[in-house]
Amino acid sequence: MASIFSPSTVPVFFLLVLVLLGLGETRDPFACDPKDRATKNLPFCKVSLPIRLRVKDLIGRLTLQEKVTLLVNNAAAVPRLGIKGYEWWSEALHGVSNVGPGTKFGGPFPAATSFPQVITTAASFNASLWEEIGRVVSDEARAMYNGGMAGLTYWSPNVNIFRDPRWGRGQETPGEDPILAGTYAASYVRGIQGTNGNRLKVAASCKHFTAYDLDNWNGIDRFHFNAQVSKQDIEDTFDVPFRMCVKEGKVASVMCSYNQVNGVPTCADPNLLKGRVRGQWRLNGYIVSDCDSVGVFYTNQHYTSTPEEAAADAIKAGLDLDCGPFLAVHTKNALEKGLVTEGDVNGALANTITVQMRLGMFDGEASAQPYGKLGPRDVCTAAHKELAVEAARQGIVLLKNRGPSLPLSPRRHQTVAVIGPNSNVTVTMIGNYAGIGCEYTSPLQGIGRYAKTIHEPGCTNVACSNDKQFGSALNAARQADATVLVMGLDQSIEAETVDRADLLLPGHQQELVSKVAAASRGPTILVLMSGGPVDVTFAKNDPKIAGILWAGYPGQAGGAAIADILFGAANPGGKLPMTWYPEEYLKSLAMTDMAMRPRRSKGYPGRTYRFYNGPVVYPFGYGLSYSHFLHTLASAPKTVSVPVHGHRHGNTTNISNKAIRVTHARCAKLSVSLHIDVKNVGSKDGSHTLLVFSAPPAGNGHWAPHKQLVAFEKVRVPAKSQQRVKINIHVCKLLSVVDRSGTRRIPMGVHNLHIGDVKHSLSVQAETLGIIKS
Numbered sequence: 001m002a003s004i005f006s007p008s009t010v011p012v013f014f015l016l017v018l019v020l021l022g023l024g025e026t027r028d029p030f031a032c033d034p035k036d037r038a039t040k041n042l043p044f045c046k047v048s049l050p051i052r053l054r055v056k057d058l059i060g061r062l063t064l065q066e067k068v069t070l071l072v073n074n075a076a077a078v079p080r081l082g083i084k085g086y087e088w089w090s091e092a093l094h095g096v097s098n099v100g101p102g103t104k105f106g107g108p109f110p111a112a113t114s115f116p117q118v119i120t121t122a123a124s125f126n127a128s129l130w131e132e133i134g135r136v137v138s139d140e141a142r143a144m145y146n147g148g149m150a151g152l153t154y155w156s157p158n159v160n161i162f163r164d165p166r167w168g169r170g171q172e173t174p175g176e177d178p179i180l181a182g183t184y185a186a187s188y189v190r191g192i193q194g195t196n197g198n199r200l201k202v203a204a205s206c207k208h209f210t211a212y213d214l215d216n217w218n219g220i221d222r223f224h225f226n227a228q229v230s231k232q233d234i235e236d237t238f239d240v241p242f243r244m245c246v247k248e249g250k251v252a253s254v255m256c257s258y259n260q261v262n263g264v265p266t267c268a269d270p271n272l273l274k275g276r277v278r279g280q281w282r283l284n285g286y287i288v289s290d291c292d293s294v295g296v297f298y299t300n301q302h303y304t305s306t307p308e309e310a311a312a313d314a315i316k317a318g319l320d321l322d323c324g325p326f327l328a329v330h331t332k333n334a335l336e337k338g339l340v341t342e343g344d345v346n347g348a349l350a351n352t353i354t355v356q357m358r359l360g361m362f363d364g365e366a367s368a369q370p371y372g373k374l375g376p377r378d379v380c381t382a383a384h385k386e387l388a389v390e391a392a393r394q395g396i397v398l399l400k401n402r403g404p405s406l407p408l409s410p411r412r413h414q415t416v417a418v419i420g421p422n423s424n425v426t427v428t429m430i431g432n433y434a435g436i437g438c439e440y441t442s443p444l445q446g447i448g449r450y451a452k453t454i455h456e457p458g459c460t461n462v463a464c465s466n467d468k469q470f471g472s473a474l475n476a477a478r479q480a481d482a483t484v485l486v487m488g489l490d491q492s493i494e495a496e497t498v499d500r501a502d503l504l505l506p507g508h509q510q511e512l513v514s515k516v517a518a519a520s521r522g523p524t525i526l527v528l529m530s531g532g533p534v535d536v537t538f539a540k541n542d543p544k545i546a547g548i549l550w551a552g553y554p555g556q557a558g559g560a561a562i563a564d565i566l567f568g569a570a571n572p573g574g575k576l577p578m579t580w581y582p583e584e585y586l587k588s589l590a591m592t593d594m595a596m597r598p599r600r601s602k603g604y605p606g607r608t609y610r611f612y613n614g615p616v617v618y619p620f621g622y623g624l625s626y627s628h629f630l631h632t633l634a635s636a637p638k639t640v641s642v643p644v645h646g647h648r649h650g651n652t653t654n655i656s657n658k659a660i661r662v663t664h665a666r667c668a669k670l671s672v673s674l675h676i677d678v679k680n681v682g683s684k685d686g687s688h689t690l691l692v693f694s695a696p697p698a699g700n701g702h703w704a705p706h707k708q709l710v711a712f713e714k715v716r717v718p719a720k721s722q723q724r725v726k727i728n729i730h731v732c733k734l735l736s737v738v739d740r741s742g743t744r745r746i747p748m749g750v751h752n753l754h755i756g757d758v759k760h761s762l763s764v765q766a767e768t769l770g771i772i773k774s
């Protein structure tokens with residue numbers, strides 16, 4: 001950047017001020033530089049023209065050789081047309097991350113706000129929080145882009161269903177429920193992409209499409225796994241978050257996965273990509289492969305016999321961008337062999353370039369654009385850091401509070417023994433797909449703000465392979481007024497490429513917890529850090545363990561939030577976004593068995609609270625508060641009529657005992673509204689999550705989940721007061737179930753709605769309209 005000052009004449013403090021104000025280096029335009037006379041008047045640079053025409057103009061100018069080099073994440077420059085190279089791969093799962101090569105930290109951008117891992121944030125059940133985090137993350141992403149340190153295309157969020165509790169990447173997801181995951185997806189994507197019409201603040205990507213939730217289990221890895229999935233499970237479980245991400249979140253990208261689904265690699269399946277994502281759901285954006293997926297289905301899966309066929313299959317299936325070099329290397333030969341046409345390649349480029357144009361990348365000076373002024377001072381701001389603490393406070397789940405013993409009191413608990421391998425961790429708290437946090441507050445530091453601490457790790461790390469340090473941990477517990485054990489997992493136990501072998505605390509951790517609890521002078525509180533559920537039946541049942549908190553991976557300020565909850569400065573309101581199964585659940589349960597529904601004859605238990613009915617340690621949706629909330633139903637309809645088109649073929653005179661195809665119903669605006677009064681009868685202000693479950697009429701037992709979440713709403717209720725909450729339930733979307741052939745139907749009859757202990761029967765009836773042709 002040219003400067004009118006020569007460096008030697010500029011006082012150092014002035015340079016510093018420039019950097020602090022974010023007026024330091026800004027990147028040169030990606031394309032259409034107003035200083036470049038050769039290109040600035042070309043139609044594709046004309047901001048006044050519709051994007052469709054600009055894209056068409058640009059593609060018309062590219063040579064075939066140039067085109068194929070734009071099909072990959074590390075897209076080449078086209079200097080002839082004033083277009084720079086672009087790295088598509090950046091990540092922002094819960095804060096700007098340095099996992100992808102598109103983003104680096106350093107210079108004026110040493111760090112970014114690192115929010116809690118998604119599984120923790122999901123536990124808040126607060127859609128406005130999810131959107132707010134997205135807004136903050138995209139402010140920081142734009143600031144880093146302007147400073148030349150990041151891209152504008154982020155391959156987040158991960159919205160796969162947390163199907164099996166062993167999955168190492170379950171931590172990245174919003175949990176096991178499709179509606180929860182879909183609502184998270186749509187909210188985070190709206191936050192990160194902005195809602196300025198067709199323009200994008202940054203572009204998100206919902207991944208990994210689909211049925212991707214196994215990394216490496218029992219010798220089977222994600223690169224070779226063929227997920228056998230029924231049409232029924234696809235429609236009512238695996239597709240739901242992606243459909244909501246595309247249709248409600250209007251995401252700018254979907255990523256296909258490594259695995260095969262029913263024998264076809266997802267990135268080579270035209271039914272999935274062209275058919276469903278682009279055709280049915282109308283993705284306005286690009287489809288990208290997981291990194292080297294195309295290479296993987298050729299090299300590892302031997303799905304095609306030549307690399308050219310693999311390249312052609314991917315493009316013809318609807319893939320627009322390859323993460324990895326494969327398409328840049330093999331597409332030209334595939335074209336020459338006639339396996340794919342230049343028209344197919346143009347279609348892919350139109351999808352990627354359109355997103356770049358919607359991002360403003362062809363609009364000249366970045367600094368002149370809506371987000372052009374964001375810079376270093378907009379990253380790690382006080383407000384952003386406060387939101388990170390707040391998100392952790394909202395996501396932490398109180399699982400046990402015997403007595404109650406919590407919250408602790410700074411007056412009565414002046415000395416706290418802080419024990420455990422996770423008691424003074426920093427980067428453990430940010431989980432995976434993280435960046436560099438602005439600053440960290442460990443649990444030890446957080447608790448230190450309220451009490452004098454005696455710190456004893458008890459074990460060197462979470463593997464906790466011996467009891468050598470137990471003696472000093474027990475001594476600390478004997479001396480203190482209260483004991484907090486911070487235990488659990490980290491990325492050595494659950495991570496990308498690492499699925500868990502069991503659900504127990506690793507090594508000697510359980511022994512440490514029990515021995516410390518037995519020795520403690522004051523109340524013992526167990527704080528768990530983990531992405532996946534942990535079988536802590538022993539602690540649940542141990543009367544010496546007064547309280548249990550699950551913190552997930554609570555982000556850069558996790559220790560502050562944990563301490564705020566332990567000492568009652570914050571009232572916990574998180575709810576588990578996944579079932580906590582006992583270890584026995586895994587007995588002869590292959591992680592590779594994708595079926596959601598139980599097969600009782602085979603002893604197969606089914607998966608997630610929607611289908612599994614056996615014993616649990618803590619159920620989906622569980623979480624306590626320091627207050628007590630009561631629900632009453634203020635008003636709710638007893639019946640709802642579904643207008644149904646008659647049918648020339650088939651008998652519609654008696655449909656009272658049937659399940660009507662959603663496609664035969666008039667669904668628009670067909671919803672029921674519940675009004676629920678939530679009363680806080682405790683003495684502390686608090687937030688409460690209303691979870692509305694529906695149990696469809698009996699008689700469809702072989703189809704339907706025994707219950708499913710149809711709506712949730714978080715509400716803040718001051719102590720001793722009451723709030724009325726209105727909840728709308730879209731009848732066709734939410735009260736429908738899916739039959740064995742994958743068809744969505746609305747069962748006629750009584751649907752039982754449960755909101756906490758309130759039950760309401762809603763009778764769903766058909767109302768036949770005129771006969772139409774089928």
Ligand SMILES: *[C@@H]1O[C@H](CO)[C@@H](O)[C@H](O)[C@H]1NC(C)=O
Nearest residue numbers: 423424425426442444445455
């Ligand atoms: C806790 O961790 C911090 C930061 O990593 C470190 O500076 C401090 O010495 C640790 N405290 C104890 C008591 O180990």
Ligand SMILES: *[C@@H]1O[C@H](CO)[C@@H](O)[C@H](O)[C@H]1NC(C)=O
Nearest residue numbers: 648649650651652653654655
């Ligand atoms: C339709 O069902 C009704 C009642 O079950 C029956 O009376 C009627 O005969 C049926 N009509 C046809 C065309 O099958």
Ligand SMILES: *[C@@H]1O[C@H](CO)[C@@H](O)[C@H](O)[C@H]1NC(C)=O
Nearest residue numbers: 652653654655656657658749
């Ligand atoms: C329609 O089905 C219901 C439930 O099976 C039955 O009780 C009723 O008698 C039937 N009505 C006619 C007209 O067949």
Ligand SMILES: *[C@@H]1O[C@H](CO)[C@@H](O)[C@H](O)[C@H]1NC(C)=O
Nearest residue numbers: 126128129390687714715716
């Ligand atoms: C949801 O999160 C937002 C953002 O932190 C917060 O302002 C709001 O109070 C939360 N809602 C409830 C009901 O707690």
